[in-house]
Amino acid sequence: MSRTRATAIxxxxxxxxxxxxxxxxxxVTYDLxxxxxxxxFTGKPVxxxxxxxxxxxxxxxxxEGDTARIRVHNNxxxxxxxxxxxxxxxxxxDGVPYLSFPPIEPGTVFTYEFPIRQSGTYWYHSHTGMQQQxxxxxxxxxxxxxxxxxxxxxxxxxxxxxxxxxxxxxSRTLKRGSEWYALKKxxxxxxxxxxxxxxxxxYLARELQRMPAMDIADVAYDRFLxxxxxxxxxxxxxxxxxxxxxxxxxxxxxxxLEFAGGPMTIIAADGQDVEPIQETRFLIGAxxxxxxxxxxxxxxxxxxxATVHDGSGYTSVWIGAGERNPAPDPPKPxxxxxxxxxxxxxxxxxxxxxTMGMPDRDVEAGKFDQPGMMSMKxxxxxxxxxxxxxxxMDHGTHSMPxxxxxxxxxxxxxxxxxxxxxxxxxxxxxxxxxxxxxxxxPPYAGLRSASQTAFPKGRPxxxxxxxxxxxxxxxxxxxxxxxxxxxxxxxxxxGEVVRFIMINRTMMHHPMHLHGHFxxxxxxxxxxxPLKHTxxxxxxxxxxxxxxxxEFGDWFFHCHLLYHMEAGMARxxxxxxxxxxxHLAAIRPELYRDLWYFWGQADVLSNxxxxxxxLSNTRNILTAEWxxxxxxxxxxxxxxLFTWDRYINRFLSVFAGADVLGERSETDTRxxxxxxxxxxxxxxxxxxxxxxxxxxFNLGRTFQLTPRLGLFGEARYDTHxxxxxxxxxxxxxxxxxxxxxxxxxxxxxxxxxxxxF
Numbered sequence: 001m002s003r004t005r006a007t008a009i010x011x012x013x014x015x016x017x018x019x020x021x022x023x024x025x026x027x028v029t030y031d032l033x034x035x036x037x038x039x040x041f042t043g044k045p046v047x048x049x050x051x052x053x054x055x056x057x058x059x060x061x062x063x064e065g066d067t068a069r070i071r072v073h074n075n076x077x078x079x080x081x082x083x084x085x086x087x088x089x090x091x092x093x094d095g096v097p098y099l100s101f102p103p104i105e106p107g108t109v110f111t112y113e114f115p116i117r118q119s120g121t122y123w124y125h126s127h128t129g130m131q132q133q134x135x136x137x138x139x140x141x142x143x144x145x146x147x148x149x150x151x152x153x154x155x156x157x158x159x160x161x162x163x164x165x166x167x168x169x170x171s172r173t174l175k176r177g178s179e180w181y182a183l184k185k186x187x188x189x190x191x192x193x194x195x196x197x198x199x200x201x202x203y204l205a206r207e208l209q210r211m212p213a214m215d216i217a218d219v220a221y222d223r224f225l226x227x228x229x230x231x232x233x234x235x236x237x238x239x240x241x242x243x244x245x246x247x248x249x250x251x252x253x254x255x256x257l258e259f260a261g262g263p264m265t266i267i268a269a270d271g272q273d274v275e276p277i278q279e280t281r282f283l284i285g286a287x288x289x290x291x292x293x294x295x296x297x298x299x300x301x302x303x304x305x306a307t308v309h310d311g312s313g314y315t316s317v318w319i320g321a322g323e324r325n326p327a328p329d330p331p332k333p334x335x336x337x338x339x340x341x342x343x344x345x346x347x348x349x350x351x352x353x354x355t356m357g358m359p360d361r362d363v364e365a366g367k368f369d370q371p372g373m374m375s376m377k378x379x380x381x382x383x384x385x386x387x388x389x390x391x392x393m394d395h396g397t398h399s400m401p402x403x404x405x406x407x408x409x410x411x412x413x414x415x416x417x418x419x420x421x422x423x424x425x426x427x428x429x430x431x432x433x434x435x436x437x438x439x440x441x442p443p444y445a446g447l448r449s450a451s452q453t454a455f456p457k458g459r460p461x462x463x464x465x466x467x468x469x470x471x472x473x474x475x476x477x478x479x480x481x482x483x484x485x486x487x488x489x490x491x492x493x494x495g496e497v498v499r500f501i502m503i504n505r506t507m508m509h510h511p512m513h514l515h516g517h518f519x520x521x522x523x524x525x526x527x528x529x530p531l532k533h534t535x536x537x538x539x540x541x542x543x544x545x546x547x548x549x550x551e552f553g554d555w556f557f558h559c560h561l562l563y564h565m566e567a568g569m570a571r572x573x574x575x576x577x578x579x580x581x582x583h584l585a586a587i588r589p590e591l592y593r594d595l596w597y598f599w600g601q602a603d604v605l606s607n608x609x610x611x612x613x614x615l616s617n618t619r620n621i622l623t624a625e626w627x628x629x630x631x632x633x634x635x636x637x638x639x640x641l642f643t644w645d646r647y648i649n650r651f652l653s654v655f656a657g658a659d660v661l662g663e664r665s666e667t668d669t670r671x672x673x674x675x676x677x678x679x680x681x682x683x684x685x686x687x688x689x690x691x692x693x694x695x696x697f698n699l700g701r702t703f704q705l706t707p708r709l710g711l712f713g714e715a716r717y718d719t720h721x722x723x724x725x726x727x728x729x730x731x732x733x734x735x736x737x738x739x740x741x742x743x744x745x746x747x748x749x750x751x752x753x754x755x756x757f
Contacts, residue, residue: 025065025115032057033073034080034126034136041223041230046164048135049076049126055228056158056249057124057138064119064145070112072104079103080136082112083127083515085287086271086533087140089114091553091578094515096127098591099556099572102584103128119144120271121245121289123158130167130562133251141245142271151293152240157317159284159306161250162223170219171563173735174475175616176599178756180735182213184220185312188707189213189335197430199336207681210651212472213704214335214507216433216539217310218563219252224308224315231316236296242319243267244304247289251562254309254509254536255284256439257292260327261302261319264292266443270532272518273450281330282443283309285511285536287560296320303327309433309509331438334430434538441538444523447530453520454527455548461497462549464490468504468512468537468559468569471650476567476618477559481649483568483618485594490557490573492549499546504537510564511536512543514573516555519547534560553578566595568618594618603740605752607631621645621653629747637746638662643672651678659690670694694719708732712742730754 032051039048039055051057062068074080081103083095093114097103104110119142126136139156163170173180182188194203206214226232236242244264248255257264263278268291276293284290284306296302296319304317305327318324431439469478476483492498500519504510511534518531522544537543558570572591580588594617602611610627625641643657654675661668674688679699686698700714713727728742738754 025067026063027067027069028062029069029071030058030060031071031073032082032138033075035075036077039135041162041225042164044164047166049080049131050135051138055135056160057136059139059141059156060124061141061143062116063143064116066116068112068114068116071109072112073109074104074106077106079105079128080131081126081128082124082136084112084114084122084124084140085513086120086122086289087114087124087142088117088516088518088551091516091551091555094555096515096556096591098584098587098589099554102587116142118142118271120268120273121156121247121291122271123247123249123289125249127556130171130251130566132249133161133163133167133170133562137249139245139247139249151243153234153236153242155234155242155244155317156227157244157246157304158227159246159248159250159253159255159315160225160228161219161221161253162225163219164222167251167562171475171566172597172599174218174563175567175597176614176756177473177475178735179213180732181218181220182215183707183732184735185217185310186707187215187217187310187312187333187335188704190704190706190709192706194336197334197336202336210678210680210682211507212682215310215472216333216335216508217253217308217312218475218508218561220312221253221308224250224253224255224306224313226306226315226317231318233301233318236320238296238298238320240296242294242296244292244294244317245289246284246292246306248284248286250286252286252564254286254511255306255314256281256309256330257284257290257304257306258327258330259292259294259302259304259319260325261294261297264294266447267291267293269447269530270518270534272531274530275448275450275528277443277446277448279443279446281438281440283441283536285442285509285534285560287511287513287534288442288532288536294319299323300325309333331429331431331436333433333439337430337432442536444521444530444535447521447523448525449528449530452527453529453531455497455546459497460493460495461499461546462492463499463501464492465501465503466571468502468506468510470506470508470564470569472508473650474616474647475563476647477564477569479569479571483594484558484570485568485592485618487571487592489554490571491576492573493576494549494552496549497546498549499544502537502543502545504539504541504543507539508561509536509538510569511560512557513560514545514547514555514557516551516553517547519545521545549575554580600757602755602757603752604755605740605742605750607747607750608744619647621647621655629744631747634664636664641672645676652676655688672696692720702730 035050037048037050038045048055072082079097081095081097092101093112094100122140122142124138124140125132139158141156179188191203194200223230234242246257258281263280265276265278266274267276268274270289294304300322301318301320302325304319305314307314307330311332433439434441466479467481469481470476502512513534518533520529521532521535522529535543535545552575555573556570557573558565596615596617598615600611600613603609608627608629612623612625615622623643623645628636628638630636640660641657643655645653645655647653652675656673659670659672671691672688674686676686679685683699683701689695696716696718698714698716702710702712704710708731710730712730714725716724725745726742728740731739733739736756740754741751743749
């Protein structure tokens with residue numbers, strides 16, 4: 001045998017061996033220590049949670065093909081977890097307590113180990129309670145196996161929100177229906193505010209349709225952070241290109257993104273490459289990531305600004321060196337213009353089919369034609385009441401009209417005029433969200449995957465229709481009118497194409513996240529629809545996604561607004577045939593636990609005292625009410641009411657209980673059975689019958705004249721006692737206190753203090 005032939009054979013053998021035994025990938029190990037620690041972002045030290053001593057945690061860096069080995073040390077007195085957001089991992093490594101694995105107990109270490117099967121920008125965060133809000137999150141950067149062109153600079157930009165309040169207290173404030181956060185952010189609505197903008201008709205139309213005051217963000221935050229700071233600086237020279245790996249790691253906040261040095265070029269969304277598109281300003285939803293390129297112009301520092309969606313604040317990255325060049329301010333949202341140019345009457349119905357007002361009959365193909373909304377072109381209701389459909393239908397193109405691209409705005413958009421002590425922005429400084437190009441929604445229409453994403457024709461398709469429902473007053477959030485605690489799993493089968501048709505019947509954005517998968521966001525890009533792991537479902541719109549059911553297991557699907565998820569907007573996606581271990585099955589009920597919240601209120605006036613104590617979960621409301629009034633010490637009357645309400649929807653609840661009446665030293669107790677119903681103009685009605693053969697009807701309402709000043713009234717007719725009425729004014733001083741002056745038909749005029757707790 002010649003040397004040449006021998007060499008060739010030897011080379012062939014090596015190639016064959018390498019093909020069967022690929023080069024060992026690198027194992028990359030990290031240690032993450034989660035600790036309870038005092039932090040200070042506002043000048044006030046409060047308790048937070050840190051990873052390796054910082055907020056956010058360290059950026060974890062890998063290369064595609066590596067094996068990740070991450071040891072999580074729990075140094076706290078409570079359980080914890082880490083979820084690898086957008087990273088494809090085995091089900092047991094996904095980090096959702098009680099669904100994927102048991103939570104990490106105090107004083108223990110859990111090792112996550114999984115192969116890195118992708119590249120791009122991702123992040124990680126706790127999936128235990130509301131630990132993400134207090135600091136348990138960080139970035140992940142995965143380099144591609146095949147090298148890509150590198151810019152001059154490459155930086156992670158981790159956006160987040162911070163509140164000095166303990167998250168459970170935030171949730172309790174939201175649950176009690178408090179308007180305090182809107183007042184604190186100066187986004188509360190009022191009659192005089194609507195009139196000053198010439199939009200009193202819009203305000204009254206919304207009231208007639210029984211809708212609550214609109215807000216596009218729930219919580220009033222104390223700080224907005226980038227990489228753990230209110231602002232940060234990145235060095236760069238004129239003419240250089242900077243890659244910003246933008247991660248919205250906030251708990252509830254959407255941001256409008258803009259660079260003072262010119263348009264941004266989006267090159268990846270949720271870690272997946274897209275064909276480059278330029279945007280001047282665009283909206284990033286909570287839990288999304290975008291990679292953008294920016295070019296530094298002439299000498300100076302240029303601001304990359306992330307402005308909070310509701311205009312309540314911003315955080316900045318300054319790129320370059322020298323004189324500062326700020327980015328323009330987006331206009332404030334016009335919250336009175338609730339449904340944009342289409343108006344309320346086109347969308348809402350007086351029927352309570354949808355908990356925030358959209359009836360099922362309006363959810364039809366082609367009905368959603370507002371800018372920024374995905375139409376249902378080519379997607380048809382299955383007719384199956386389960387909301388599921390199996391067929392072999394093709395995956396066609398679905399249109400998604402969106403607003404025109406953003407244009408730069410000048411600095412005058414920050415001006416406001418005062419009205420009765422509150423800022424009411426002049427109409428020229430307001431824009432209609434998602435309709436006005438100065439306040440765009442996410443750039444989904446222009447996102448085109450760098451590679452083909454369409455599935456082969458003939459694959460079985462399962463369609464699942466999901467309505468996104470909610471009640472802002474009680475702060476409960478549902479999928480298909482059920483919270484997680486009441487729900488069954490969404491069943492799918494391995495090998496199918498699964499299509500979610502998500503119909504948002506609320507006036508809030510919902511960033512919907514599917515664990516363990518990437519899905520196609522159906523837009524006008526056909527076979528190149530972008531792949532994402534989180535998608536914004538805009539208010540009163542429909543969004544269609546579809547994914548390959550190729551990750552056998554149980555996976556979480558939920559709104560990534562932390563307080564919405566905790567309030568019930570979540571489901572488990574279950575592959576048929578998948579079985580969990582007996583140990584995990586035994587603790588799975590903890591995933592569906594329905595939390596109880598307690599709050600109360602007391603009015604202490606010169607002639608009466610009244611108030612209530614409430615203990616509530618999603619559907620059950622236990623309430624103790626009291627009213628004690630007097631003309632003098634010898635003429636005191638009291639009423640104590642104890643009820644159990646069963647919540648049906650935001651319009652209706654039914655109740656049973658006892659009414660205890662007292663006059664001087666005598667008492668009378670009777671059982672009651674009744675209902676509460678919300679009438680047009682948001683009038684709250686209550687009616688009951690009692691065991692003494694009588695009945696009562698109440699009608700009441702507070703009209704907000706200004707954000708702080710309210711006019712309230714109540715009329716009551718009782719077959720035993722005839723008519724009774726109350727009217728007065730209240731002025732909000734703080735989250736806890738209000739001043740009250742009122743007239744009572746039985747006790748005359750009085751004044752005092754309202755205390756909320």
